[in-house]
Amino acid sequence: MRLKTAAVLAGAMALTLVGASPALACSDRDAGLKLKGSCGAEWVVSNPNDYQIPFTWKDNAGGHGSDVAPAQGSIQVHSTATVIEVDAIKPDQYNHRPWRGHGAIGVLHCKTPTPTPTKPTPTKKPPTTHPATPTPTKSTPTATPTTTPTSGSAPVAKPVTKTPTFTG
């Protein structure tokens, strides 16, 4: 795969990189996806465009998958491998036709495996404003306050040009 690559040597916390490639004959413009990673942490794919870009990824540890990079945002790829490739898919076509050569590759050089840093989760006290209720006799899954990391503020909605058919 002729993708522009770059690597940054580092120790236990290596930083990377980079790369998008106009190398192959292709009339489409570059997707411009960027990769950033550090040893032991998941890769992050950034998309500088004002539209989302679906992509596929595979790493040197046998991992692979597909995701969508949000417009002018970034997402984590569930891979902590040292080498990863992403291939953009045309954002206006969801037939998974590759945007050939327009992806990115990231390489890490880690001296020693670094465990994924873990942060202690602060213990949240349950709300005390609710009156006492009978203890459920049946174990049912219940939602708890969201702790999933957020990716910042949601962007303003991008309109789709189409005649509405709502109830009017």
Add this chain to the structure above:
Amino acid sequence: MPVAATRGAAAVLALGLLLTGCGGGSGKKTPATTGGSPAPAAAATPVLGKEPSKIAAARVAQVQIYANPGDGSPSMTLRNPNPDGAQRVFLVLGEQNGWLHVLLPVPPNGSKGWIKAGDVVVQTTPYWIQVQRSGHRLTVFSGTSKVLDVPAAIGTQDTPTPGGLYYIAELLKAPNPRGDYGPYAYGLSGYSTSLKQFGGHDPIIGIHGTNQPKLVGTSVSHGCVRVRNDVITKMAKMLPLGTPVDIQA
């Protein structure tokens, strides 16, 4: 209590009622849970205006919906983008061990389900919309601050605007900005409770502009909420997909 805070509290109350099966304009239906998904704990319900709402934006081509977190097979699948080409989003109600409890854009109104956190990107917004049907008003809040407070048209008695908690599922830009829907139209996650279909399509409730501005402030629509074109244009430049919409009596 400040007005905004009062309204925020009212929204919380309305939401609480919705989640306990007593709320919404329909008032007669227990909010559905997809495949028997239990209602979330009270602590998991979003508090409109008190804290930013969490929006889950799909990052996979097909979002699997599960009745319970950890289920082996999904109860339904929703495509991303949606049939109109908009990114699939959900309003997050809570979380459990890598699973998100979300409001679904499917009938019946109030349907909920669980999705895998890894299938989405979670973002936040301080914005939320309140529609007061009795007052024919639409108010856009940022937190507890009013950003817009304008008259709105709602559904007729025969085709009422259904109450409850919804969210903005899509934004359409009308090819003809002078048409019935004005320049922009939001599709909500809710559906008419009186119509089986509208023009051959699912009777999705919307918030949109109008070419009959004199009717704004009256009960005239088939269920949608109509505002002036300048208002919907302001909203279109401000609000993200997933913005909560609280339709009150």
